[in-house]
Amino acid sequence: MAERSALSVRGIGRFTTDGVLRLGYAARFIALTLLHSGTSFRRFGLIIRELYFTGVLSLIIILVSGLFVGMVLGLQGYETLQTYGSESALGVLVALSLVRELGPVVAALLFASRAGSAMTAEIGLMKATEQLSAMEMMAVDPIARVVAPRFWAGVISMPLLAAMFSAMGIFGGYLVGVVLIGVDEGSFWSQMQSAVDFRDDILNGVIKSFVFGVAVTWIALLEGYDAPPTAEGVSGATTRTVVTSSLAILGLDFILTSFMFRGV
């Protein structure tokens, strides 16, 4: 009995020290990435190439998802608002839901599954096939050449993708609310225009998506760089990227929302 409790205490201790070590490793990793970002900005072509892979290639999933989310919001919003005779506020409901919450959060979740997992798998496989070691042996720092351009591409493309998600969602809401159901077009747009504030709503949404972009890209790159160089290792790292990123997005969203929108 005493032996078993000693073992479980030891297990908790190991879990804690491993967690602290992992956090320290992650902090060191991001510090090195930021420190070695000079090459990426001097040779901006490296970032542009990654922007294509992380941003442009994520566009389809982001735009299509945004459209459907907006259409569903239009339908559900209309159902609720018409009970109170306020269907003209449909534009406000759709726009605020998207710009404040759904845009940054859903776009980030999609970004984590589409671009984050791809980043982890690519870097993990580069490590498994000794491409990163080869780079080091050629006196080229993989953090500067491989990690930093991907990090900045993720950070830049995330807010842009979230903005496009929201824009497409608003268009979806308009299609369902105005074109399909017949809500007055003038009130749909004018109420939206008067109720959506640039600083409180749009800017806060952009800040959220920027933070999510940093978190997702950081997790994805770290998992890839630290993946055991085997098939199981890369597959496990890819799964961890999606799971950890999704949890981080939802957790960070709550924290950011509680600071940004306190009902004041």
Place this chain on the structure above:
Amino acid sequence: MATSLEFPIFAAPYLIVAADNLIEINDVDYWYDKRRAILSGIDMVIPRGKVVAIMGISGSGKTTLLRLIGGVMKARKGEVRVDGQLVSELDTAGIYKLRSRMGMLFQFGALFTDMTVFDNVAFQMREHTNLPERMIRDLVYLKLNAVGLRGAHRLMPSELSGGMARRVALARAIALDPMLMLYDEPFTGLDPISLGVIRNLIRRLNDALGATSIVVTHDVQEALELVDYVYYMSDGKIVAHGTPQEMLANDEPLVHQFVYGEADGPVPFQYPSRNYAEDLRMGARHG
């Protein structure tokens, strides 16, 4: 222990400090866990211009030794000098400067899979020099021509056979005319023709570039035909060294078993286990 008359500089490696030695390794130990040494008491000298093989069975410490020379890891004890520089005392910038004068061929080539053959070979030139693109193009064609693959410059690594990939990796490794070439198991998984091509290229490029080459391998026949000198490692130690002829005549049981590919000997066929008869009896009991 065998000694060489042809290359007297090898005669007593641990005593010699000569300007003509590109690499000097003195009493080097390396371990991850102090209770189990990966390398112990390694003494080795590698003179300029020679092709030297480090041989031994898997897990004997060959690749670790290569990593110490490349500055990927630092010796826990002893000295590794490359071109007179003590590797363990170099900072990151110093290590990178040293590595920019080295080329390394990895076991499976390690080509960058998102770049064409041309861009792979041009990689170091673009990273480390300010040469105009026109000159880089000419240099890349020169290197690719040296390995017989100028016509494949547009292909992606996924379109290459194993042998071709290894040759492209070799062209990439010699892109900046290195003073030292490191080969990590260059013959693994190659067909006989590709194997012959790679073997000849290693020798030819070494002599043409005036470089020094270290070939880590367990491919006995290829290595003995190619190299000037052989170090044989077992269990983290150098157990024999000499010219290929001396290694073939070596009567050290470990070397003999390795060179002639005998299934059983000092390196046993069976993984350590309990008594066979006892195991069979246990099986009968369980049945």
